[in-house]
Amino acid sequence: MEGIGFNEWRHVFKLDPDKELTDEELDAVCMSGTDAIMVGGSSGVTYENTVDLMSRIRRYEVPCVLEVSSLDAAVPGFDGYLVPMVLNTDKPEWLIGHHIEGIKEYGSFIPWDKTAAEGYIILNADATAAKLTEANTNLDAADVAARVRLAARLLKLPIVYLEYSGRFGDMELVKRAAAAAGGARVFYGGGIDSAEKARQAAEVVHTVVVGNIVYADLQKALATVAAVKENAAV
Numbered sequence: 001m002e003g004i005g006f007n008e009w010r011h012v013f014k015l016d017p018d019k020e021l022t023d024e025e026l027d028a029v030c031m032s033g034t035d036a037i038m039v040g041g042s043s044g045v046t047y048e049n050t051v052d053l054m055s056r057i058r059r060y061e062v063p064c065v066l067e068v069s070s071l072d073a074a075v076p077g078f079d080g081y082l083v084p085m086v087l088n089t090d091k092p093e094w095l096i097g098h099h100i101e102g103i104k105e106y107g108s109f110i111p112w113d114k115t116a117a118e119g120y121i122i123l124n125a126d127a128t129a130a131k132l133t134e135a136n137t138n139l140d141a142a143d144v145a146a147r148v149r150l151a152a153r154l155l156k157l158p159i160v161y162l163e164y165s166g167r168f169g170d171m172e173l174v175k176r177a178a179a180a181a182g183g184a185r186v187f188y189g190g191g192i193d194s195a196e197k198a199r200q201a202a203e204v205v206h207t208v209v210v211g212n213i214v215y216a217d218l219q220k221a222l223a224t225v226a227a228v229k230e231n232a233a234v
């Protein structure tokens with residue numbers, strides 16, 4: 001197994017340091033049977049709120065990784081670091097720019113054996129991440145599949161992340177995109193607010209990421225774990 005273990009993950013909860021969870025709610029998330037907790041968000045993520053959330057999750061055995069979205073919040077002590085590289089923006093800072101700055105800033109402190117890139121394709125124009133990165137979300141299935149091949153086959157990125165944050169995606173398009181991913185692990189996230197949607201996503205990708213519903217309806221969020229795990233691995 002590689003350093004972080006993401007090739008074994010079927011279900012992941014993404015927790016936002018900028019949002020509140022009580023100890024009881026966090027306990028339910030960490031004990032849910034999910035394969036990992038990803039800490040991340042596209043706005044309002046600070047060093048302080050990231051340390052705070054990490055140290056609360058650390059009381060549990062579940063693997064906990066940071067999805068690095070801000071240089072100010074590169075907190076040591078996570079089990080791993082996932083670094084988004086946006087493949088559908090014309091703004092190079094969101095593909096490599098912040099990354100180069102980060103490498104210059106943190107240098108030998110970067111735990112490379114626990115760090116992996118995610119080739120991000122952002123497909124919901126209304127998502128904060130789409131607005132921030134000025135992502136070109138006007139892509140058809142062939143446009144998406146070409147970016148997946150670029151990520152997986154040419155750049156050999158270990159993860160391709162099909163990101164619909166805030167909205168459930170087009171599962172036909174996601175299925176076609178995933179089929180182009182070769183050896184890369186395909187993550188899907190966006191709008192999963194029920195066991196049924198979790199099941200649909202689990203049928204077409206390797207790893208299903210569940211975010212906002214944790215804060216909106218925790219019981220529905222928890223039900224996604226079994227729905228994903230009951231599905232045979234893709």
Ligand SMILES: CC(C)=CCC/C(C)=C/CC/C(C)=C/CC/C(C)=C/CC/C(C)=C/CC/C(C)=C/CC/C(C)=C/COP(=O)(O)OP(=O)(O)O
Pocket residue numbers: 016040041042043067068069070071074075076077081083084085086094095098099100102103106109110111115120126127128129132133163165166211212
């Ligand atoms: C020293 C040490 C411990 C280092 C660890 C960190 C590390 C490994 C650094 C290496 C250097 C490096 C490569 C740094 C990269 C820095 C960086 C800022 C890269 C840019 C990442 C990026 C493209 C961000 C854009 C936004 C984005 C795609 C975020 C991903 C997360 C996401 C989409 C969350 C959803 O957000 P949410 O708030 O839920 O959104 P909604 O409102 O839509 O719900």
Ligand SMILES: O=P(O)(O)OC[C@@H](O)CO
Pocket residue numbers: 014163164165166167188189190191192209210211212213
């Ligand atoms: O918050 P939701 O819409 O579940 O999306 C999950 C994740 O892909 C966000 O980065």
Ligand SMILES: [Mg+2]
Pocket residue numbers: 016041165211212
């Ligand atoms: Mg969110």
